Amino acid sequence: MEVVACTSVLGPGWEHAGVVTTTHARRDDLVPTGAVGRRGRPIWRRPWIFPLMVLTIGFVVYTVPPYLTLDPSRARLAPLPDNPVFFPLLVTHIFLGSIVLLTGCVQLWPWLRRTHRGAHRWSGRIYVAALLPAAVAVIIIAPLTRFGPNQQVANTTLGVLWLIFTILGYRAGRQRRFADHREWMIRSVALSFSIVANRVWTMICLVAFAPTALSGGPVDEAELAQAVGVASWVSWVVNLLIAEGWLVHTRRRRSRPVRSHRSRLSADAGS
Numbered sequence: 446m447e448v449v450a451c452t453s454v455l456g457p458g459w460e461h462a463g464v465v466t467t468t469h470a471r472r473d474d475l476v477p478t479g480a481v482g483r484r485g486r487p488i489w490r491r492p493w494i495f496p497l498m499v500l501t502i503g504f505v506v507y508t509v510p511p512y513l514t515l516d517p518s519r520a521r522l523a524p525l526p527d528n529p530v531f532f533p534l535l536v537t538h539i540f541l542g543s544i545v546l547l548t549g550c551v552q553l554w555p556w557l558r559r560t561h562r563g564a565h566r567w568s569g570r571i572y573v574a575a576l577l578p579a580a581v582a583v584i585i586i587a588p589l590t591r592f593g594p595n596q597q598v599a600n601t602t603l604g605v606l607w608l609i610f611t612i613l614g615y616r617a618g619r620q621r622r623f624a625d626h627r628e629w630m631i632r633s634v635a636l637s638f639s640i641v642a643n644r645v646w647t648m649i650c651l652v653a654f655a656p657t658a659l660s661g662g663p664v665d666e667a668e669l670a671q672a673v674g675v676a677s678w679v680s681w682v683v684n685l686l687i688a689e690g691w692l693v694h695t696r697r698r699r700s701r702p703v704r705s706h707r708s709r710l711s712a713d714a715g716s
Protein backbone atom coordinates (compact mmCIF):
# COMPACT_ATOMS: atom_id res chain seq x y z
CA MET A 446 0.00 0.00 0.00
CA GLU A 447 1.37 3.38 -0.91
CA VAL A 448 0.98 5.98 1.78
CA VAL A 449 0.85 9.52 0.49
CA ALA A 450 0.53 12.62 2.63
CA CYS A 451 -1.93 15.15 1.34
CA THR A 452 0.03 18.34 1.75
CA SER A 453 -0.40 18.59 -2.03
CA VAL A 454 -4.08 19.42 -1.69
CA LEU A 455 -3.90 22.19 0.85
CA GLY A 456 -0.19 22.76 0.94
CA PRO A 457 2.03 23.29 3.94
CA GLY A 458 0.04 23.56 7.12
CA TRP A 459 -2.68 20.98 6.39
CA GLU A 460 -2.54 17.23 6.23
CA HIS A 461 -4.86 14.25 6.19
CA ALA A 462 -6.02 13.02 9.55
CA GLY A 463 -5.20 9.41 8.73
CA VAL A 464 -3.49 7.17 6.19
CA VAL A 465 -4.73 7.48 2.61
CA THR A 466 -4.27 5.06 -0.23
CA THR A 467 -4.63 7.41 -3.16
CA THR A 468 -2.61 10.41 -4.24
CA HIS A 469 -5.48 12.77 -3.38
CA ALA A 470 -7.72 12.66 -0.36
CA ARG A 471 -11.00 14.57 -0.11
CA ARG A 472 -9.91 17.95 1.10
CA ASP A 473 -12.78 18.15 3.57
CA ASP A 474 -11.15 15.30 5.50
CA LEU A 475 -8.07 17.32 6.18
CA VAL A 476 -6.87 18.74 9.48
CA PRO A 477 -4.10 21.23 10.17
CA THR A 478 -0.69 19.59 10.29
CA GLY A 479 -0.08 21.01 13.76
CA ALA A 480 -2.24 18.14 14.88
CA VAL A 481 0.29 15.64 13.55
CA GLY A 482 3.40 17.56 14.55
CA ARG A 483 4.76 18.68 11.17
CA ARG A 484 7.55 21.23 11.43
CA GLY A 485 7.22 24.45 9.49
CA ARG A 486 9.63 26.54 7.46
CA PRO A 487 12.09 28.53 9.56
CA ILE A 488 11.25 32.12 10.42
CA TRP A 489 13.82 33.64 8.01
CA ARG A 490 11.89 32.06 5.13
CA ARG A 491 8.76 33.94 6.23
CA PRO A 492 10.22 37.44 6.02
CA TRP A 493 6.85 39.19 5.66
CA ILE A 494 5.10 38.38 8.93
CA PHE A 495 7.04 40.63 11.34
CA PRO A 496 7.13 43.68 9.01
CA LEU A 497 3.36 43.21 8.60
CA MET A 498 2.89 43.16 12.38
CA VAL A 499 5.06 46.25 12.86
CA LEU A 500 3.18 48.06 10.06
CA THR A 501 -0.19 47.12 11.57
CA ILE A 502 0.73 48.19 15.09
CA GLY A 503 2.15 51.44 13.68
CA PHE A 504 -1.07 52.04 11.75
CA VAL A 505 -3.29 51.44 14.80
CA VAL A 506 -1.09 53.55 17.11
CA TYR A 507 -1.15 56.42 14.60
CA THR A 508 -4.83 56.39 13.53
CA VAL A 509 -6.82 55.37 16.61
CA PRO A 510 -5.79 57.81 19.45
CA PRO A 511 -7.80 60.85 18.21
CA TYR A 512 -10.95 58.72 18.58
CA LEU A 513 -10.21 57.37 22.09
CA THR A 514 -11.70 60.42 23.81
CA LEU A 515 -14.99 59.91 21.91
CA ASP A 516 -14.87 63.63 21.17
CA PRO A 517 -16.14 64.32 17.61
CA SER A 518 -14.13 67.55 17.43
CA ARG A 519 -10.91 65.50 17.56
CA ALA A 520 -11.85 63.32 14.55
CA ARG A 521 -9.49 63.61 11.59
CA LEU A 522 -12.47 63.74 9.24
CA ALA A 523 -13.66 67.31 9.31
CA PRO A 524 -16.36 68.35 8.82
CA LEU A 525 -18.24 65.25 9.95
CA PRO A 526 -21.44 64.50 8.00
CA ASP A 527 -24.48 66.02 9.64
CA ASN A 528 -25.98 62.76 10.89
CA PRO A 529 -26.30 61.71 14.56
CA VAL A 530 -25.34 58.07 13.93
CA PHE A 531 -22.22 58.84 11.91
CA PHE A 532 -19.72 59.48 14.71
CA PRO A 533 -20.79 56.60 17.02
CA LEU A 534 -20.65 54.15 14.10
CA LEU A 535 -17.35 55.59 12.85
CA VAL A 536 -15.80 55.07 16.30
CA THR A 537 -17.33 51.58 16.56
CA HIS A 538 -15.79 50.50 13.26
CA ILE A 539 -12.42 52.07 14.13
CA PHE A 540 -12.16 50.28 17.50
CA LEU A 541 -13.42 46.95 16.19
CA GLY A 542 -11.39 47.41 12.98
CA SER A 543 -8.22 47.71 15.10
CA ILE A 544 -9.00 44.37 16.73
CA VAL A 545 -9.61 42.91 13.25
CA LEU A 546 -6.20 44.08 12.01
CA LEU A 547 -4.30 42.85 15.06
CA THR A 548 -5.99 39.44 15.13
CA GLY A 549 -5.67 39.28 11.32
CA CYS A 550 -1.88 39.38 11.76
CA VAL A 551 -2.07 36.61 14.33
CA GLN A 552 -4.20 34.50 11.98
CA LEU A 553 -1.71 34.89 9.14
CA TRP A 554 1.28 33.84 11.24
CA PRO A 555 2.07 30.32 9.91
CA TRP A 556 4.11 29.19 12.91
CA LEU A 557 1.36 30.07 15.40
CA ARG A 558 -1.29 28.46 13.19
CA ARG A 559 0.67 25.24 13.10
CA THR A 560 1.94 24.97 16.64
CA HIS A 561 -0.78 26.65 18.73
CA ARG A 562 -4.07 25.65 17.17
CA GLY A 563 -6.04 26.79 20.22
CA ALA A 564 -4.60 30.30 19.88
CA HIS A 565 -5.40 30.27 16.14
CA ARG A 566 -8.99 29.25 16.84
CA TRP A 567 -9.50 31.84 19.56
CA SER A 568 -7.95 34.71 17.70
CA GLY A 569 -10.04 33.65 14.67
CA ARG A 570 -13.21 33.86 16.74
CA ILE A 571 -12.22 37.32 17.99
CA TYR A 572 -11.41 38.35 14.38
CA VAL A 573 -14.90 37.30 13.21
CA ALA A 574 -16.72 38.66 16.28
CA ALA A 575 -15.09 42.08 15.82
CA LEU A 576 -15.40 42.14 12.04
CA LEU A 577 -19.13 41.42 11.70
CA PRO A 578 -20.37 44.50 13.67
CA ALA A 579 -17.52 46.60 12.19
CA ALA A 580 -18.71 45.71 8.69
CA VAL A 581 -22.35 46.49 9.54
CA ALA A 582 -21.25 49.89 10.94
CA VAL A 583 -19.27 50.56 7.77
CA ILE A 584 -22.17 49.62 5.50
CA ILE A 585 -24.33 52.19 7.33
CA ILE A 586 -21.81 55.06 7.33
CA ALA A 587 -20.18 54.54 3.91
CA PRO A 588 -23.11 56.07 1.96
CA LEU A 589 -22.97 59.16 4.23
CA THR A 590 -19.38 60.23 3.58
CA ARG A 591 -18.63 63.59 2.06
CA PHE A 592 -16.55 62.87 -1.02
CA GLY A 593 -19.45 61.81 -3.22
CA PRO A 594 -20.70 58.69 -5.01
CA ASN A 595 -17.29 57.40 -6.12
CA GLN A 596 -16.00 57.02 -2.55
CA GLN A 597 -19.43 56.02 -1.21
CA VAL A 598 -19.95 53.16 -3.68
CA ALA A 599 -16.34 51.95 -3.28
CA ASN A 600 -16.58 51.77 0.53
CA THR A 601 -20.09 50.31 0.60
CA THR A 602 -19.07 47.56 -1.84
CA LEU A 603 -15.97 46.90 0.25
CA GLY A 604 -18.06 46.68 3.44
CA VAL A 605 -20.55 44.26 1.88
CA LEU A 606 -17.82 41.98 0.44
CA TRP A 607 -15.93 42.14 3.76
CA LEU A 608 -19.03 40.87 5.56
CA ILE A 609 -19.91 38.18 2.98
CA PHE A 610 -16.37 36.75 2.63
CA THR A 611 -15.98 36.52 6.40
CA ILE A 612 -19.33 34.80 6.91
CA LEU A 613 -18.50 32.31 4.13
CA GLY A 614 -15.06 31.67 5.66
CA TYR A 615 -16.48 31.21 9.15
CA ARG A 616 -19.19 28.86 7.88
CA ALA A 617 -16.67 26.78 5.92
CA GLY A 618 -14.50 26.49 9.05
CA ARG A 619 -17.47 25.36 11.16
CA GLN A 620 -18.31 22.78 8.49
CA ARG A 621 -14.66 21.64 8.47
CA ARG A 622 -14.25 22.53 4.80
CA PHE A 623 -10.77 23.81 5.58
CA ALA A 624 -9.65 24.49 2.02
CA ASP A 625 -12.67 26.75 1.43
CA HIS A 626 -12.20 28.26 4.89
CA ARG A 627 -8.59 29.17 4.04
CA GLU A 628 -9.56 30.80 0.73
CA TRP A 629 -12.44 32.92 2.07
CA MET A 630 -10.39 34.02 5.06
CA ILE A 631 -7.44 35.04 2.87
CA ARG A 632 -9.90 37.20 0.87
CA SER A 633 -11.37 38.60 4.09
CA VAL A 634 -7.93 39.52 5.49
CA ALA A 635 -6.92 41.06 2.13
CA LEU A 636 -9.95 43.37 2.44
CA SER A 637 -9.21 44.13 6.11
CA PHE A 638 -5.71 45.31 5.21
CA SER A 639 -7.01 47.46 2.36
CA ILE A 640 -7.46 50.20 4.98
CA VAL A 641 -3.67 50.24 5.49
CA ALA A 642 -3.05 50.24 1.72
CA ASN A 643 -5.62 53.03 1.43
CA ARG A 644 -3.29 55.45 3.23
CA VAL A 645 -0.58 54.88 0.60
CA TRP A 646 -3.01 54.98 -2.35
CA THR A 647 -4.57 58.18 -1.05
CA MET A 648 -1.17 59.91 -1.12
CA ILE A 649 -0.51 58.62 -4.66
CA CYS A 650 -3.96 59.71 -5.87
CA LEU A 651 -3.63 63.14 -4.25
CA VAL A 652 -0.34 63.64 -6.09
CA ALA A 653 -2.00 62.49 -9.34
CA PHE A 654 -5.41 64.20 -9.13
CA ALA A 655 -5.27 66.96 -6.50
CA PRO A 656 -1.63 68.02 -5.93
CA THR A 657 -2.63 71.37 -4.43
CA ALA A 658 -4.19 69.50 -1.48
CA LEU A 659 -0.64 68.48 -0.51
CA SER A 660 1.15 71.70 -1.36
CA GLY A 661 -1.24 73.84 0.70
CA GLY A 662 -2.66 75.69 -2.33
CA PRO A 663 -6.36 76.23 -3.11
CA VAL A 664 -8.16 72.87 -3.18
CA ASP A 665 -10.65 72.05 -5.89
CA GLU A 666 -13.39 69.94 -4.21
CA ALA A 667 -14.04 67.95 -7.41
CA GLU A 668 -10.36 67.06 -7.74
CA LEU A 669 -10.22 66.05 -4.09
CA ALA A 670 -13.32 63.85 -4.45
CA GLN A 671 -11.75 62.30 -7.54
CA ALA A 672 -8.52 61.47 -5.66
CA VAL A 673 -10.27 60.06 -2.57
CA GLY A 674 -12.75 58.08 -4.70
CA VAL A 675 -10.10 56.49 -6.91
CA ALA A 676 -7.97 55.64 -3.85
CA SER A 677 -11.01 54.03 -2.18
CA TRP A 678 -11.49 51.67 -5.15
CA VAL A 679 -7.88 50.88 -5.88
CA SER A 680 -6.95 50.06 -2.29
CA TRP A 681 -9.29 47.09 -1.97
CA VAL A 682 -9.45 45.94 -5.61
CA VAL A 683 -5.65 45.64 -5.83
CA ASN A 684 -5.49 43.78 -2.49
CA LEU A 685 -8.18 41.37 -3.65
CA LEU A 686 -6.40 40.77 -6.98
CA ILE A 687 -3.16 40.01 -5.14
CA ALA A 688 -5.05 37.58 -2.86
CA GLU A 689 -6.68 35.86 -5.88
CA GLY A 690 -3.31 35.60 -7.61
CA TRP A 691 -1.86 34.01 -4.49
CA LEU A 692 -4.77 31.56 -4.26
CA VAL A 693 -4.41 30.53 -7.92
CA HIS A 694 -0.66 30.09 -7.47
CA THR A 695 -0.96 28.02 -4.30
CA ARG A 696 -3.87 25.96 -5.69
CA ARG A 697 -1.72 24.97 -8.68
CA ARG A 698 1.23 24.15 -6.42
CA ARG A 699 -0.97 22.17 -4.08
CA SER A 700 -2.58 20.12 -6.86
CA ARG A 701 0.83 18.55 -7.56
CA PRO A 702 1.10 15.38 -5.46
CA VAL A 703 4.03 15.75 -3.07
CA ARG A 704 5.20 12.83 -1.02
CA SER A 705 6.21 13.87 2.45
CA HIS A 706 9.39 12.69 4.14
CA ARG A 707 7.34 10.71 6.62
CA SER A 708 5.32 8.97 3.91
CA ARG A 709 8.44 8.18 1.91
CA LEU A 710 9.85 6.48 4.99
CA SER A 711 6.62 4.52 5.42
CA ALA A 712 6.60 3.54 1.73
CA ASP A 713 10.25 2.48 1.88
CA ALA A 714 9.56 0.44 5.01
CA GLY A 715 6.68 -1.32 3.26
CA SER A 716 8.61 -2.17 0.07
Ligand code: HEM
Nearest residue numbers: 508521522539542543583587590600603604607636637640
Ligand atom coordinates in the same frame (compact mmCIF):
# COMPACT_ATOMS: atom_id res chain seq x y z
C1 HEM B 1 -12.40 47.08 5.26
C2 HEM B 1 -13.54 47.71 5.42
C3 HEM B 1 -13.62 49.17 5.83
C4 HEM B 1 -14.41 50.10 5.26
C5 HEM B 1 -15.39 49.87 4.10
C6 HEM B 1 -14.17 51.33 5.94
C7 HEM B 1 -14.84 52.52 5.66
C8 HEM B 1 -14.59 53.71 6.25
C9 HEM B 1 -15.31 54.93 5.99
C10 HEM B 1 -16.50 55.05 5.03
C11 HEM B 1 -14.77 55.90 6.74
C12 HEM B 1 -15.18 57.37 6.77
C13 HEM B 1 -14.42 58.05 5.66
C14 HEM B 1 -14.90 59.48 5.38
O1 HEM B 1 -15.80 59.98 6.04
O2 HEM B 1 -14.35 60.09 4.45
C15 HEM B 1 -13.67 55.32 7.47
C16 HEM B 1 -12.84 56.00 8.31
C17 HEM B 1 -11.88 55.41 9.08
N1 HEM B 1 -11.57 54.08 9.15
FE1 HEM B 1 -12.44 52.62 8.08
N2 HEM B 1 -13.23 51.14 6.91
C18 HEM B 1 -12.86 49.84 6.88
C19 HEM B 1 -11.97 49.21 7.72
C20 HEM B 1 -11.23 49.86 8.68
C21 HEM B 1 -10.29 49.22 9.57
C22 HEM B 1 -9.97 47.71 9.57
C23 HEM B 1 -9.74 50.18 10.33
C24 HEM B 1 -8.71 49.92 11.38
C25 HEM B 1 -8.50 50.65 12.41
C26 HEM B 1 -10.33 51.46 9.94
C27 HEM B 1 -10.00 52.70 10.45
C28 HEM B 1 -10.57 53.89 10.06
C29 HEM B 1 -10.20 55.19 10.60
C30 HEM B 1 -9.11 55.44 11.64
C31 HEM B 1 -11.02 56.12 9.98
C32 HEM B 1 -11.07 57.64 10.20
C33 HEM B 1 -10.19 58.31 9.21
C34 HEM B 1 -8.91 58.80 9.85
O3 HEM B 1 -8.93 59.24 11.02
O4 HEM B 1 -7.88 58.75 9.17
N3 HEM B 1 -11.23 51.21 8.94
N4 HEM B 1 -13.59 53.98 7.16
